[in-house]
Amino acid sequence: MHIESPPVSFEPRLEPPEDFSTLEEQLWPGGTRRDSRGELTLAGHQVSDLVAQYGTPLYVIDEADFRRRARSFTEHFPGWSIHYAGKSFLCRTVARWINEEGLCLDVCSGNELAVALSVGFPPERISLHGNNKTSEELRYGVKAGVGCIVVDSFDEIDRLRVISDDLGRPVPVMVRVTTGIHAETHQYVATSHEDQKFGLSIQSGQALKALLICHDQPQFDLLGIHSHIGSQILEVEGFARAAQITLSLVSQFQDATNDSIQEVNLGGGFGIAYVGSDEPWEMERLSDVLIRDVEKGCHYYDIPETKFAIEPGRAISGPPGVALYTVGTIKDVDIGEGFSRRYVSVDGGMSDNIRTALYDADYTATLANRTSVATPTLSRVVGIHCETGDVLVKDVYLPDDLALGDILAIPASGAYSRAMASNYNYALKPAVVGVVEGDTQVMLRRETLDDLLRLDQGEIGVGFEVEREV
Numbered sequence: 001m002h003i004e005s006p007p008v009s010f011e012p013r014l015e016p017p018e019d020f021s022t023l024e025e026q027l028w029p030g031g032t033r034r035d036s037r038g039e040l041t042l043a044g045h046q047v048s049d050l051v052a053q054y055g056t057p058l059y060v061i062d063e064a065d066f067r068r069r070a071r072s073f074t075e076h077f078p079g080w081s082i083h084y085a086g087k088s089f090l091c092r093t094v095a096r097w098i099n100e101e102g103l104c105l106d107v108c109s110g111n112e113l114a115v116a117l118s119v120g121f122p123p124e125r126i127s128l129h130g131n132n133k134t135s136e137e138l139r140y141g142v143k144a145g146v147g148c149i150v151v152d153s154f155d156e157i158d159r160l161r162v163i164s165d166d167l168g169r170p171v172p173v174m175v176r177v178t179t180g181i182h183a184e185t186h187q188y189v190a191t192s193h194e195d196q197k198f199g200l201s202i203q204s205g206q207a208l209k210a211l212l213i214c215h216d217q218p219q220f221d222l223l224g225i226h227s228h229i230g231s232q233i234l235e236v237e238g239f240a241r242a243a244q245i246t247l248s249l250v251s252q253f254q255d256a257t258n259d260s261i262q263e264v265n266l267g268g269g270f271g272i273a274y275v276g277s278d279e280p281w282e283m284e285r286l287s288d289v290l291i292r293d294v295e296k297g298c299h300y301y302d303i304p305e306t307k308f309a310i311e312p313g314r315a316i317s318g319p320p321g322v323a324l325y326t327v328g329t330i331k332d333v334d335i336g337e338g339f340s341r342r343y344v345s346v347d348g349g350m351s352d353n354i355r356t357a358l359y360d361a362d363y364t365a366t367l368a369n370r371t372s373v374a375t376p377t378l379s380r381v382v383g384i385h386c387e388t389g390d391v392l393v394k395d396v397y398l399p400d401d402l403a404l405g406d407i408l409a410i411p412a413s414g415a416y417s418r419a420m421a422s423n424y425n426y427a428l429k430p431a432v433v434g435v436v437e438g439d440t441q442v443m444l445r446r447e448t449l450d451d452l453l454r455l456d457q458g459e460i461g462v463g464f465e466v467e468r469e470v
Contacts, residue, residue, distance in 0.1 A: 330345070
C-alpha cells in the first residue's frame, strides 16, 4: 500500500563549517583547546581520558572558568550583593566555590538549603526562595538563620508570622514583586508578566500591600524588594525597565511609611551564548547600563542610599560546563523533497538535558575525540529515550565520517541540565567532574542501578536475577 507523506518544508538554518577543528570561543570554557591531534582538551585534560575514567554521559566543569565568571560579577558590580542562583546547578563543591569567592547564595527549597549548610555556607548569606514553600521549609530556614526569606504570597506571610511567634524571633524578609515587563525569552522562563505563579503584582497594588504588612508587623524585619523578570535574556533593556518600575514601588513605600527600603534585588536571568548566533551583552556594558539606570532612578525618585543585588545563575555556571556523549546509532532519514537528515544517537538525552524538549533550546555540538576533514553533514543529535522529542541538538553540521564510539561535546551545558536530570526510562543520572590543570575531582558520582533499586520497595520475584553484568 502506498502512503502519501505530507509535504515537507525544510531549509537548513546553518552554514556548514569551513574547518571542524575551529572552536567558537564564546561557547566554551576558557581552558578549552584542540591538541596537536585535533582532540578537545578541557583544562588540559583530553576528553578521551576523561571518558575512559568516568564514562559517558559526563558533565565536565572547568573550575577556573566558573570562579572567573563569579569573580567578574563582583568586580563589575562594586558595592552590589551578588547572589548565585543555586537552582542553575548546585552541589557541595559548587557551594564551596561560591562561598570562597565571597558571593551570596539563593536556594529554592529546603533541600538546596541543606546542601549549602552541609558544607558550612554562612546562613546569613543565603536567601530562601520559592512560590510554595512548605511550613517545614520556612521553619527550617528561620531556625537556620538564613539572611532572608523571599515571601511570595499573603498566605506565606501569615504562616511566617505564626512561625516567628513560635520561635520567638523576627524573620528577615523581602517581598517578591512582578513588574509586568515581558522579557524576550521563552514563555516558560518569563517570570514577571502578570499571568504567572511568581510574586505579587505592582500594578494591582498587591506588592505595596504586602510591603506595608511586613513593615508594620513586629514578626518581620523587612529588608526590601525582590524582582526577577525571567531567564536567558539577551537584551538588557528589560532589566533596566524592570528596575525603574521597581524603584517606583520603593518611592510609593517611602511616601506611605516615611521609611526607606534597605535593599532592592533585581534578580538574574542574564543570557549566555549556546550557539554562535547568540550575542549576550559583554559584562562591562551590562554593568554600565544597569548601574547607570539604577542611579538615574534613585535620583528621580529621591531614594536615599539603598543596597542593590543581582542573582546570576547560568551566567556563572553555564559556560564552564561541557557535556560529553558517546556516539551510537547513526541513521540517515529521507524527509522528502530531496532532503535527508542524519540522526546521530548518543548515550544520554532528555533525562540529563531536557532544555531542548522543554524550551526548544538551541545547542551545538562538536566531534571531540579527533578532528576530521570529511564532508559536513547536517545532523540532529538525539538521545536514548522513547520520545520523538528526545533531542539534544536540533541542527548541527558534523563530519560525514562520524562513527560509533566517537565522542561528541556540547558546550554551555553547566546550567539547568544535570540540575534538571531525571530517571526517565530508568536512565542513570550522569557524573559531574570538575577539572583544573593537572587534576580532576568527582563533584557528583554517576548513579548506579543499585541506587534506583534501593528506592523500589516491591518484592523481588522468586527465581529472578537482578544482578546485571556490564
